[in-house]
Amino acid sequence: MNILKYVPILDTLKNYDKRDFRFDLIAALTVAVVALPQTMAYAMIAGVHPAYGLYSGIVLTIIASSFGSSHQLATGPTNAISLLIAAYMVPFVGQDNFFANLFLLTFLVGAIQFLMGVLRLGSLVNYVSHAVIVGFTAGAGIIIAMGQLNNLMGIKLPQGHLSSIDKVVACFQNIDKMNYVAFGIGLFTIAIILICRRINKNLPGALLGVIFSVILVMVLGLEKYGVKVVGKIPQAVPPFSMPNFNPSAIADLGTGALVIAIIGLVEAVSISKAIASKTLQKIDPNQEFIGQGMANMGGAFLSSIAGSGSFTRSAITYQNGGRTRLSGVLVGFIILLVLIFFAPFARYIPNASLAGVIMVVAYSMIDKKALVKVLKTNRNDAVVLLVTMLTTIFAPELEQAIYAGVAISLILYLKDSGVASVKTLAPVRASDGRFVEQTINGESPSIAIFQLEGNLYFGSASDLEKKLTDNYSDSQVFLIRFKGVSVIDITALEVIEAFINRALGGNKRVMMSGVTPKIYKMLEKMHIVDHVGKDNIFMEDDEVFATSGKALDEASSFVRNVSYSSQERAVQA
Secondary structure (H helix, E strand, C coil): CHHHHHCHHHHHHHCCCHHHHHHHHHHHHHHHHHHHHHHHHHHHHCCCCHHHHHHHHHHHHHHHHHHCCCCCCEEECCHHHHHHHHHHCHHHCCCCCHHHHHHHHHHHHHHHHHHHHHCCCHHHHHHCCHHHHHHHHHHHHHHHHHHCHHHHHCCCCCCCCCCHHHHHHHHHHCHHHCCHHHHHHHHHHHHHHHHHHHHCCCCCHHHHHHHHHHHHHHHHCHHHHCCCECCCCCCCCCCCCCCCCCHHHHHHHHHHHHHHHHHHHHHHHHHHHHHHHHHCCCCCHHHHHHHHHHHHHHHHCCCCCCCEEEHHHHHHHHHCCCCCCHHHHHHHHHHHHHHHHHHHHHCCCEHHHHHHHHHHHHHHHCCHHHHHHHHHHCHHHHHHHHHHHHHHHHCCCCHHHHHHHHHHHHHHHHHHHCCCEEEEEEEEECCCCCEEEEECCCCCCCEEEEEEEEEECHHHHHHHHHHHHHCCCCCCEEEEECCCEEEECHHHHHHHHHHHHHHHHCCCEEEEEEECHHHHHHHHHCCHHHHHCHHHEEECCCCCCHHHHHHHHHHHHHHHHHHHHHHHHHHHC
8 A cells, every 4th residue: 555655656557447548648649749849949948959858758757657646747848947957057068077967967856856755845835936936937938038049040159158148149249140041940830830829729839840840951951051950869768877976066066956856846736736626636745746856866867857847748638638647657658659760850850940949938938817917916926026037037047036036025925924913993882782893083992902913923023012002092991802813922922011011000901802722821921911910811712702792891890980989089079
């Protein structure tokens, strides 16, 4: 039973319904058709030969589908992850150990993800907000498009690492050297993709665009016109590779691996949950972490770049009826068969054609509906989104965008949580005898109610002190009502204690209602119970408002007695 739990594919095969195979196979064939050009294009984004994208599309897809939680999640190279890989591998470009370090990065990403799954840290992805992901994805889409402009236009750039902005500038500086044939091939591919989408969204536009481009290159001999092609792709299974487990390399790539691991997990879990909301499958984030980790760790030894869940391919799996994780396994084997039998033809794929595929993918990454929703719905989320997107585009290091987005999210959250919810009310009896809450306007009532709500902690203590001070009045009784106080710490209690001491020093009576056992213990330890008196503290009651009603009855009785005593003294005088 334990083996079936930790290796989900075994449970799937043990209980597999043969009637599901037709649906899984159709979904796998459809996804494979889309994955072939995508994985090659994403390898180019990562700065490596398209063959490594195909290897990743085989290995990561099979392993992640076998060990992950979701039945429909399609794992492999993704645009955002590939962009991060390119950024972190810049220091190793041109070195003999480039690929050993590339596979080390893949392994470290997987090891971090696997460890987080084993330690059951699945909830950590919740700390990267939706606004951060939308902003990062939109920014990534923009710089991916900028980075492929030279391939689309057939312009050879200067040697050395150039940022996406530098590439755009260089393209316009060398626009007189543009290869119009390559540019035409790129536009032709984009046109095929858009036409296919217009006719039927299920048509494999990217694959058809690439295939037609290959035919044009082979028939017309476009290489002699300067059209760059992918070149030789090994006609074999993914070859064995050994990561460079050098301590200094691990230290250099550790930060990048952590960022890629977290972004990959956020992508994978978010996609899994989105599809599960329709299939009603229960997703285990920790098992998904393990699945992603196993995929990347295994892929490191089979020439794969790091990957994650792909929204496009996962959505296709769901839309085309994929019912079990076997569909993902089948995708990997279908790509493997293509690699073995059709690799000789792949060498003629023009770089401009793949650049056209990437341009369409980059545009699709910008979720226009999500952008509009975030920008219109919540000001804080809008700020987080814009900061993340702009940092992604202009910051020298991509991880700075994630750091900036998360930091701004936390700052804005702390800013909002630093406001204490304090309502100042006066008790008014309704016709049926119930107490009605009424905001104080004008003169001070004989009984003033301070209704506290939410989290009262050191961050909101200053605002709590200000509001209690500003609302101090000539009322004879102050009733502090702990309605809805979920968290309170010693700093907030010290503020309340100072207010109580001031009120008692002014010969006023202080009462408390809605006090939970947990809060009562804290009041007792701070000796506030002794100062106020146990008779003036009314514990939380199951009946709504019952505790406040009891406190108000007692307060009203006190006020009447005080008024009577004052009148009696006036008569005697």
